[in-house]
Amino acid sequence: MTHAETPLVDLRCEAHTYPDGTVGMHDVEFSVFPGEIVALVGGNGAGKSTLLEHLNATLVPDDGELVVGGTPISEDNKTRARKEVGFVFQDADTQLVAPTVLDDVMFGLQNYGVPTDEAKQRAREALETVEAGHLEDRIPHYLSGGEKRLVGLAGVLVLEPSVVVLDEPLAGLDPERSRLVAERVQKIHADGISVVLSTHDLDFAAEVADRVCVMTDGNVVGGGTPSEVFYDDALLAEANLHPPSAVRVARDAGLASAQPVTEAELVSLLTEVDNLDATRTPAPDGRGRD
Template sequence: MSHHLVELKRLGHVYPDGTAALSEVSLRITHGECVAVIGANGAGKSTLLLHLDGCLVASSGEVRVGDFPLTRATLPQIRRTVGMVFQDPDDQLFMPTVLDDVAFGPLNLGLPPAEAEERSRDALALVGAWHLRDKPPYLLSGGEKKRVAIATVLAMSPDILVLDEPTSGLDPFARRQLMALLKDFRHTRIIASHDLDLVMDLCERTVVLHDGRVAADGETRELFRDDALLAQCRLEKPFSMQGCPVCGVVRRIA
């Protein structure tokens, strides 16, 4: 399914202050893949994700989603395909109530109000937040806001789900709930995260960014076994691959 394809060709981005955030980034992500984007703070993860639905415009190179290059003319179609969950949920929540926020996208697609409400109800139920439907978003906790922000994207039924730090602010139960949801999502998932155990559990493929460039792109478990790569990119192994601080035993990874 070509509409699930994401391709970056020699992507570069320079911010107005002269900071070169991305340089010569080339990736191809195909239908159904679950791909992690990891790196230290400032490596370029969020900048890369913000190019996928046109929130940022590339300084050089090209972004393609499906059969379309990302341009001003194709942006509406691409934003129907790519669902973006921002790192800060306050960037996505602006309506008087949670239900209004989740229904905003489907209504703006031109769906009938009854269908928009059904989608919103299903999306909130998926993230365990239906009971929050009548609350103003500004009264929610950080973790509740994160779940609602994810619901606003799920209600749009995207073919490609892009998430920036999806587990930040979530308690352990909500984190497990989100992981189960992402495992069940059958389309393409692109996840930037410092939660490396989530990356191990969900993503067969991982892209490592370092100083705005692709330092590695490969099978997740193999990359986490590369001590030199992790040291170079200022990363640590997931907790599940680290030795017990008391006995030194390392959990076996298949």
């Protein structure tokens, strides 16, 4: 997959080593472009969270560079990265700090000196964007897991970032709340914000992503469109991943050549096959319909 645009975020990380000596990431080049959803997939310990935390300078390379909006990021301008690249952590409680949901979503704006009335209005608009306006007076820590994710997302959106990063946005959620969060992710993308997310759920990645990057052992070992990645048996085996459900069913049904990756694509393909078979069913006089 090639891009003509200038990346919104461009990371080159030759190495990142944690204080205990663990190598979190090495030899990584990763970019985020306008108008895309990128899914990072890989097993536990593959380096997905480490990569994501480099995108807004929460972590910095031991050797390398982060460029956001064309500007190299250093210790002096990390706030630029954190404003342009909003981060929603897997553990939503880590970013819920205020007594009410509305106060929490306003928090970042007030840190930037936005007047209270304006911050309150923008916070309410951000909550409405993720359809969580009804939560504004609730105490954040009493929300459900899915509600906390939406509030965390609103707290990022209120700063008007160009990229939103979500670390395992469906982790620990039941199917209904997972669907709700997935819908909100697609909605903010439709509003023109690029999204980068990590996930263990390859069905979800197939459903929402324009581009999939596969990580293992602290490196990006492959990537492409969902169909390019999820029909690449060697790449998935290298990362110890199993393809999405639609891919497995398509292979079993002998339909892999069409490369469906989502349930909707598979159903559409099966419907086409059924309709084609119906036109070939012999008529009562023994002659085929066609």
